[in-house]
Structure formats: structure tokens, C-alpha cells
Amino acid sequence: MTPEQIERYKRHFLVKEIGGHGQKKLLDAHVLIVGAGALGGVAARILAASGVGRLTIFDDDKVDVSNLQRQTQFSSRDVGDWKVAALFRGLSALNPDIRIDVVQERWTPDATLAEADLVLDGSDNFETRFALNASSLAEGVPLVSGAVAGWTGQVMAVNAPHDENCPCYQCFVPAEPPDAGNCKDLGVVGAITHLVASQQALLATRYLIGETENLFGRLLLIEGLTGAFRTVKLPKDPACPACGAK
Numbered sequence: 001m002t003p004e005q006i007e008r009y010k011r012h013f014l015v016k017e018i019g020g021h022g023q024k025k026l027l028d029a030h031v032l033i034v035g036a037g038a039l040g041g042v043a044a045r046i047l048a049a050s051g052v053g054r055l056t057i058f059d060d061d062k063v064d065v066s067n068l069q070r071q072t073q074f075s076s077r078d079v080g081d082w083k084v085a086a087l088f089r090g091l092s093a094l095n096p097d098i099r100i101d102v103v104q105e106r107w108t109p110d111a112t113l114a115e116a117d118l119v120l121d122g123s124d125n126f127e128t129r130f131a132l133n134a135s136s137l138a139e140g141v142p143l144v145s146g147a148v149a150g151w152t153g154q155v156m157a158v159n160a161p162h163d164e165n166c167p168c169y170q171c172f173v174p175a176e177p178p179d180a181g182n183c184k185d186l187g188v189v190g191a192i193t194h195l196v197a198s199q200q201a202l203l204a205t206r207y208l209i210g211e212t213e214n215l216f217g218r219l220l221l222i223e224g225l226t227g228a229f230r231t232v233k234l235p236k237d238p239a240c241p242a243c244g245a246k
């Protein structure tokens with residue numbers, strides 16, 4: 001590691017479970033992020049600052065002024081620009097030490113996950129979530145999923161590689177809920193999106209440094225209005241449409 005890297009990541013070195021060894025693992029890691037918005041964009045900043053050595057980010061949207069209430073990775077100057085372009089500028093300025101690839105497209109299953117160590121889902125629709133879960137399962141790349149609505153948030157890590165008993169995203173959400181919406185029509189509290197994005201980045205960090213005990217198959221539910229945090233152990237569903245017996 002260079003003297004600049006040692007200085008930059010000093011506070012990680014001082015954490016027993018990370019140290020120089022864990023920081024090296026982060027620098028060698030590649031995280032693919034789907035969505036550059038409230039979840040993906042904020043998680044990307046945390047992971048970039050943490051020294052995850054390579055980030056690939058997909059998004060096909062432009063920055064709208066109504067995004068700025070929660071998407072703190074953007075500024076008013078970025079309105080009208082592509083989210084990935086604005087995010088790239090911000091992340092490059094935050095940490096020039098890492099590789100950042102942005103793709104100005106919506107992620108589709110045509111894009112392989114195989115080069116990534118982990119995929120972080122910051123999408124806002126079930127079509128993408130289900131497709132990403134299927135690719136994650138097929139390619140053996142673990143998935144950290146996050147979702148927000150109103151005052152509530154949920155986060156989980158699924159699809160642990162080489163663990164046949166690990167649930168997948170669709171063990172938890174087998175089909176699109178009838179009342180599904182996204183934050184375009186539901187409204188969402190800015191601070192909740194940050195809690196969920198931070199938790200996604202935390203789960204990713206734990207996985208990448210090898211601290212995987214109790215990491216997978218646990219759903220964290222955050223109820224922002226009452227301050228309740230709950231963790232529910234997710235069972236694998238034998239009848240799951242994605243990972244169950246065919």
C-alpha cells in the first residue's frame with residue numbers, strides 16, 4: 001500500500017476486524033451497483049470512501065430537482081445531468097484511488113455480474129429486483145437488497161455463494177405485491193433512505209472483509225416513525241419461484 005493509502009484508510013487499520021489485511025481485501029474488491037439514486041448512489045459514496053477498489057454503477061436516469069430531498073450525492077448544479085455522470089464526478093473527487101465504471105443504462109440481465117464480488121440493489125422496481133436476484137443466483141454473486149417507502153426501510157443480504165440453504169430475494173418476496181409502488185408515487189423520508197443505503201454498504205463491507213457470521217438471510221426492518229429496528233431470520237422457501245426445486 002502507498003503512504004497516501006495508509007493515511008487515507010488509517011481509521012480502518014485501527015479497527016481490529018479490518019486492519020491492513022481487510023483494507024487490502026476492500027481495495028481488491030469489485031461491487032456492482034444497480035441504481036445511482038437514493039440507495040445505490042449513497043451506498044456508492046460510502047463504498048468509494050471506504051476504498052472498495054472497483055465500483056460499476058448502472059443507471060439510466062437524469063438528476064431531477066425532486067431527487068435532492070434525499071439523494072445527497074447530487075447538488076443543485078447536477079439537475080438535468082445524467083445521474084451516473086454526476087455520481088462519477090463526485091466519486092472521483094472523493095477517492096481518486098479507486099476504479100469507477102459507470103454505465104448510462106438501466107441494468108438488464110444481459111449485463112453479467114460475474115466479474116463482481118457482490119451486487120448491491122438500489123433499484124426501485126420489482127422487475128429489476130427479480131431479474132437481479134435471478135442473475136445473482138445463476139452467477140453465484142451475493143446480493144444486498146434494499147428498499148424504502150415512507151418511513152420504512154428494509155435491507156437484507158441473500159444468495160450466499162456455496163450455501164444451498166441460503167434464501168434468495170424471492171423466498172421473501174415471491175411476486176410483486178399488489179400495492180407495490182415506488183417512491184415516485186409513495187413519498188419517502190430522506191433519512192430513511194440513508195439508513196438503508198448505509199446498512200447496505202455495511203453488509204457489503206462485512207462480506208468483503210470476510211466477516212460473514214449472521215450476515216445472510218436476515219431481514220432488517222426499520223420503522224422510522226416509531227424508531228423500531230427489527231431483524232427477522234428469513235427461511236429458504238422450498239417453493240420459491242427463483243431458487244426452489246423446479
Ligand SMILES: [Zn+2]
Pocket residue numbers: 167168169170171172237240241242243244
Ligand atoms: Zn428463493
